Amino acid sequence: MTESNAELLPATRRALDHRLALAQSEGRVPSAVAAVAREGRVVWSGGRGELPAGARPEEVQYRIGSLTKTMTAVLVMRLRDEGRVDLADPLGAHLDVPHGGEATLFQLLSHTGGLAAEARGPWWERTPGELRPELPDIFGEQPQKHHPGRRYHYSNPGYALLGALVERLRGEPWFTVLRREVLEPLGMRRTTALPAAPHAEGWAVHPYADVRQREPLVDTGRMAPAGQLWSTAADLALFAAFLADADDAAGTGARSGAHEAILGAATRAEMRRPAAPPEAGAWDSSYGLGVQLARRPDGRVLAGHGGSMPGFVANLWTSGADRLAAVALANATSGLGGVPAAELLELVAAHEPAPPEPWRPMPADDADPALLALAGAWYWGTVPYLLRVHAGRMLTLTPAAGAGVRASRFLPCAAGGWRGLDGYFAGEALRAVTAGEGRVTHLDLGTYVFTREPYDPAAPLPGGADPEGWR
The missing domain is CATH 2.40.128 (Lipocalin)
Structure with a gap:
């Protein structure tokens, strides 16, 4: 079951359909949906496997896991742009926390705050959040794994703290703020904290047999800003357009007024720049401020985020140079080969490369x-x-x-x-x-x-130009 937009060539649509079918089959996932957007508009969408009857593939909800973090980061950057916080501020200057108070907001956004990767047991992604209503309860015995700022160490609790910061400064629950400040202005009406029909069921597929069992559906409570949300391929295409719009922050491309009202182009470009040091040598993957970065084999640099929760995997990638974004979602705890959103994007870029922006004289x-x-x-x-x-x-x-x-x-x-x-x-x-x-x-x-000339004698050069001149 696929649905494609006629703006792409038939050969491109067939290639996308085939890649998604291959991913669903080889990845052994009950269902998968994907979409490709160009300049903010969905130009292809597809679905494969068990989808709700009568539902358009791009409108079926899946849990998106850590893609939630990028949206939480947008809320923090809005506070920064309003002057409410500075990214150099330690978290403890704004929020009374038992751990992580020495880490700056920049470090928490870029996963360089040194905090533990996971919340304390039991497994938080499968544990109802009411077991941890207060911040102290999300930390285990050794919450600080590294000195803040020393190295990249992915931290889910770090984003729980950032969500709590948003609640503290806005005086409202994190999701209430997200819905009002980001989701509604972007038209993301099918992005919710809990599932809303039509939505996919979460499954675990046996690694060595063609059988499956249901995964629990839990509200993660205080950990929600790190991975709670449900969304659709269509909604995530809107969010991808927001992330990638005006890729150079200099105003040379078309820029959406709605995007600017949420977060300026310069701030979005700041989020997409590497902020975390690479583990060694030249980087092929890095992290910005709430945004994952990947350098592909062809040299293309993509920005976006992946996500997983029990029963679901998700991925969103954007390429500003190609003016493309791709989303892929599936309902299995593992599989789909990492979700081939990047491959879908690159397939369109190879088949139908974006023409350069037309030259225009300046105003x-x-x-x-x-x-x-x-x-x-x-x-x-x-x-x-x-x-x-x-x-x-x-x-x-x-x-x-x-x-x-x-x-x-x-x-x-x-x-x-x-x-x-x-x-x-x-x-x-x-x-x-x-x-x-x-x-x-x-x-x-x-x-x-x-200077206008090499070692121009008329210019005040440090050390001066040799009086004998060139000879």
């Missing part, structure tokens, strides 16, 4: 002659760089020979000048320095001096 208000005069070649010593001017008064500075390690984008500052958005100069200040008559003599970038 007339941005075409300031003084700003345009900065465009062109500049030199750091003898190395040529190219400075380009874009809409929104954004600048890019790249080595003339190619992107290079010191390529960066710069956003304008209210106080004047620009600040690095990414790359080597991220966070560094860029200013155009003028002489008395208003002529720009050089660019100052974090003490780097860029």
